[in-house]
Amino acid sequence: xxxxxxxxxxxxxxxxxxxxxxxxxxxxxxxxxxxxxxxxxxxxxxxxxxxxxxxxxxxxxxxxxxxxxxxxxxxxxxxxxxxxxxxxxxxxxxxxxxxxxxxxxxxxxxxxxxxxxxxxxxxxxxxxxxxxxxxxxxxxxxxxxxxxxxxxxxxxxxxxxxxxxxxxxxxxxxxxxxxxxxxxxxxxxxxxxxxxxxxxxxxxxxxxxxxxxxxxxxxxxxxxxxxxxxxxxxxxxxxxxxxxxxxxxxxxxxxxxxxxxxxxxxxxxxxxxxxxxxxxxxxxxxxxxxxxxxxxxxxxxxxxxxxxxxxxxxxxxxxxxxxxxxxxxxxxxxxxxxxxxxxxxxxxxxxxxxxxxxxxxxxxxxxxxxxxxxxxxxxxxxxxxxxxxxxxxxxxxxxxxxxxxxxxxxxxxxxxxxxxxxxxxxxxxxxxxxxxxxxxxxxxxxxxxxxxxxxxxxxxxxxxxxxxxxxxxxxxxxxxxxxxxxxxxxxxxxxxxxxxxxxxxxxxxxxxxxxxxxxxxxxxxxxxxxxxxxxxxxxxxxxxxxxxxxxxxxxxxxxxxxxxxxxxxxxxxxxxxxxxxxxxxxxxxxxxxxxxxxxxxxxxxxxxxxxxxxxxxxxxxxxxxxxxxxxxxxxxxxxxxxxxxxxxxxxxxxxxxxxxxxxxxxxxxxxxxxxxxxxxxxxxxxxxxxxxxxxxxxxxxxxxxxxxxxxxxxxxxxxxxxxxxxxxxxxxxxxxxxxxxxxxxxxxxxxxxxxxxxxxxxxxxxxxxxxxxxxxxxxxxxxxxxxxxxxxxxxx
Numbered sequence: 001x002x003x004x005x006x007x008x009x010x011x012x013x014x015x016x017x018x019x020x021x022x023x024x025x026x027x028x029x030x031x032x033x034x035x036x037x038x039x040x041x042x043x044x045x046x047x048x049x050x051x052x053x054x055x056x057x058x059x060x061x062x063x064x065x066x067x068x069x070x071x072x073x074x075x076x077x078x079x080x081x082x083x084x085x086x087x088x089x090x091x092x093x094x095x096x097x098x099x100x101x102x103x104x105x106x107x108x109x110x111x112x113x114x115x116x117x118x119x120x121x122x123x124x125x126x127x128x129x130x131x132x133x134x135x136x137x138x139x140x141x142x143x144x145x146x147x148x149x150x151x152x153x154x155x156x157x158x159x160x161x162x163x164x165x166x167x168x169x170x171x172x173x174x175x176x177x178x179x180x181x182x183x184x185x186x187x188x189x190x191x192x193x194x195x196x197x198x199x200x201x202x203x204x205x206x207x208x209x210x211x212x213x214x215x216x217x218x219x220x221x222x223x224x225x226x227x228x229x230x231x232x233x234x235x236x237x238x239x240x241x242x243x244x245x246x247x248x249x250x251x252x253x254x255x256x257x258x259x260x261x262x263x264x265x266x267x268x269x270x271x272x273x274x275x276x277x278x279x280x281x282x283x284x285x286x287x288x289x290x291x292x293x294x295x296x297x298x299x300x301x302x303x304x305x306x307x308x309x310x311x312x313x314x315x316x317x318x319x320x321x322x323x324x325x326x327x328x329x330x331x332x333x334x335x336x337x338x339x340x341x342x343x344x345x346x347x348x349x350x351x352x353x354x355x356x357x358x359x360x361x362x363x364x365x366x367x368x369x370x371x372x373x374x375x376x377x378x379x380x381x382x383x384x385x386x387x388x389x390x391x392x393x394x395x396x397x398x399x400x401x402x403x404x405x406x407x408x409x410x411x412x413x414x415x416x417x418x419x420x421x422x423x424x425x426x427x428x429x430x431x432x433x434x435x436x437x438x439x440x441x442x443x444x445x446x447x448x449x450x451x452x453x454x455x456x457x458x459x460x461x462x463x464x465x466x467x468x469x470x471x472x473x474x475x476x477x478x479x480x481x482x483x484x485x486x487x488x489x490x491x492x493x494x495x496x497x498x499x500x501x502x503x504x505x506x507x508x509x510x511x512x513x514x515x516x517x518x519x520x521x522x523x524x525x526x527x528x529x530x531x532x533x534x535x536x537x538x539x540x541x542x543x544x545x546x547x548x549x550x551x552x553x554x555x556x557x558x559x560x561x562x563x564x565x566x567x568x569x570x571x572x573x574x575x576x577x578x579x580x581x582x583x584x585x586x587x588x589x590x591x592x593x594x595x596x597x598x599x600x601x602x603x604x605x606x607x608x609x610x611x612x613x614x615x616x617x618x619x620x621x622x623x624x625x626x627x628x629x630x631x632x633x634x635x636x637x638x639x640x641x642x643x644x645x646x647x648x649x650x651x652x653x654x655x656x657x658x659x660x661x662x663x664x665x666x667x668x669x670x671x672x673x674x675x676x677x678x679x680x681x682x683x684x685x686x687x688x689x690x691x692x693x694x695x696x697x698x699x700x701x702x703x704x705x706x707x708x709x710x711x712x713x714x715x716x717x718x719x720x721x722x723x724x725x726x727x728x729x730x731x732x733x734x735x736x737x738x739x740x741x742x743x744x745x746x747x748x749x750x751x752x753x754x755x756x757x758x759x760x761x762x763x764x765x766x767x768x769x770x771x772x773x774x775x776x777x778x779x780x781x782x783x784x785x786x787x788x789x790x791x792x793x794x795x796x
């Protein structure tokens with residue numbers, strides 16, 4: 001069957017890397033086609049930093065990555081995929097490029113470093129040339145310049161070397177003495193620790209090795225998108241996943257430009273495009289964006305939440321607080337933990353970004369007599385106060401244009417809170433700085449260059465702050481239930497009721513019927529199957545609390561918060577594998593930043609963490625497996641079936657058609673084992689389910705895609721709350737019914753499926769694709785789900 005070139009029925013994510021290039025993907029095509037997906041979803045394919053395991057550190061937009069097989073390899077993969085009825089979706093990275101080692105690998109950046117602000121590529125990068133005497137700060141030195149001086153080696157070839165780094169010398173400066181030579185360059189080499197406060201180029205979050213690209217400039221857009229547009233034009237690619245749109249100056253404007261360019265390249269048809277937009281719980285995707293929807297983290301949150309027992313979560317959280325004694329703002333309370341993390345990140349890791357905003361705001365105020373007396377300290381304080389109070393990634397205002405009502409209301413609430421709850425402002429006149437920053441962020445103070453710069457940069461900084469303070473800090477501090485600390489999740493409110501899920505699914509089908517949905521990705525902190533096991537703890541909180549209280553490992557844990565996090569992680573992984581557990585937990589404690597950090601590592605503490613993990617109480621954890629194995633199986637299969645049959649286009653991460661337990665990167669970026677023989681047990685059950693659902697979607701796209709219907713089916717009887725079911729159809733007599741079990745341990749403790757608990761079905765016989773049995777409604781759930789905790793029914 002030929003792949004649909006407009007809307008996929010399902011995609012399969014392949015994490016390309018030197019150990020898994022295009023040729024390996026091509027060999028896997030027959031197997032992937034047999035699963036039932038319609039498209040392969042490729043990680044970035046353009047030239048990246050050598051050895052990169054992810055490909056998001058692009059160095060050349062004009063070439064397909066040689067380590068993967070180059071353009072010839074990509075086209076061969078496309079031909080083979082097409083022969084098997086599959087298309088290709090590619091990851092597009094518009095926000096940034098790598099600052100590689102050696103720096104020559106990034107040709108545009110190399111020319112900027114050599115030629116300065118007059119370079120033909122200067123417009124590519126978001127550099128504040130007014131700082132550092134019109135020099136770009138490069139924070140690459142291992143220590144202060146005075147300590148590294150003797151390691152700088154100018155060469156006769158016009159290159160300055162420092163270890164593996166190589167920097168271009170400004171023409172005519174090659175033979176100057178070293179002090180004069182350094183001063184004569186368009187860049188300033190600095191200690192890496194200066195990046196936090198002195199950096200004068202925009203970067204990806206807080207990663208100085210990724211420099212932001214100004215794709216809002218038409219010339220830059222054309223140069224950085226030409227290769228991918230050509231591949232779309234030639235039919236090699238069939239769609240795009242847009243990485244991190246919230247880093248862009250104007251995401252909506254960029255997506256409109258992209259849509260126009262794609263349509264021009266494809267004869268006006270356009271191609272399926274989704275954006276990696278992380279939505280807060282009730283935040284809508286901007287309706288005017290010309291995309292099919294998000295990559296699907298909002299779906300992940302709604303699926304996961306169905307398998308969290310609300311009563312058990314409350315007890316588990318109480319046990320966590322008793323066991324860890326974590327202070328409210330250091331992991332004891334979600335809201336307090338988020339606020340403290342945000343206040344730290346905005347004053348430390350993002351200090352350089354806030355300083356640039358402050359300079360721009362000062363210039364804006366200097367040109368307006370009514371605003372002229374706002375002191376820089378007041379503007380800086382107001383910027384920080386507003387940023388830490390935003391409940392979403394960013395606003396989408398543009399200078400000189402009316403702001404959306406949602407953005408206006410959000411910034412108004414943040415400003416009101418900052419004005420009344422910020423002791424730094426001693427007098428009313430100083431508090432007005434908050435209102436000035438609010439109006440600047442909404443684009444209402446004018447539409448000159450500084451106004452546009454502030455409005456865009458405020459939003460970009462807000463996105464970086466949200467990512468670093470919530471996902472990369474608070475998620476690792478507030479840990480009563482690790483499965484809730486996931487991209488797109490809400491650890492303070494992880495529970496999703498069946499009614500909420502049905503309402504969410506109906507909204508997706510109405511507003512974004514071709515949106516992406518996911519359960520595991522290259523960025524999830526734990527794969528879906530790990531989260532399914534951890535979520536089962538909410539069904540046995542008392543037993544988990546007693547287990548941790550009784551454990552007396554030697555050596556003892558460095559702190560109780562670490563012990564709680566470590567053993568939940570080990571339970572989720574399910575194997576006594578210290579080689580995988582130690583790196584994941586060390587990353588967690590560094591991200592949490594309570595006892596050690598990436599930049600101020602506490603060696604003694606980290607050694608104690610490693611020793612503690614390596615001597616783990618594996619026997620006790622293995623014994624606890626009997627407590628969670630059954631509910632974890634139910635959660636795993638239920639989440640998988642919901643993902644594959646709910647509204648939207650499901651994206652399967654590599655190897656997740658079987659039981660797949662992976663921790664945070666790099667653990668989840670290991671080379672795939674595609675087509676390996678199916679194991680028995682849960683892996684075999686999950687593979688059976690996945691194949692059946694994917695093939696059904698492929699054979700009947702009209703039941704699942706745009707124009708289809710979603711109808712909740714509500715069970716009746718004493719155990720009805722433990723069933724979630726729905727009908728997918730195109731309005732004809734055909735269709736598919738999904739039936740899942742939730743909170744299965746509580747169900748078992750109450751006696752299982754009471755014979756009176758039945759599921760109404762549309763008239764006629766229905767066959768379960770997973771067991772090949774036939775039933776009619778109202779179907780007793782005890783009979784329907786006696787072999788598997790899920791069912792996928794089609795009319796016979």
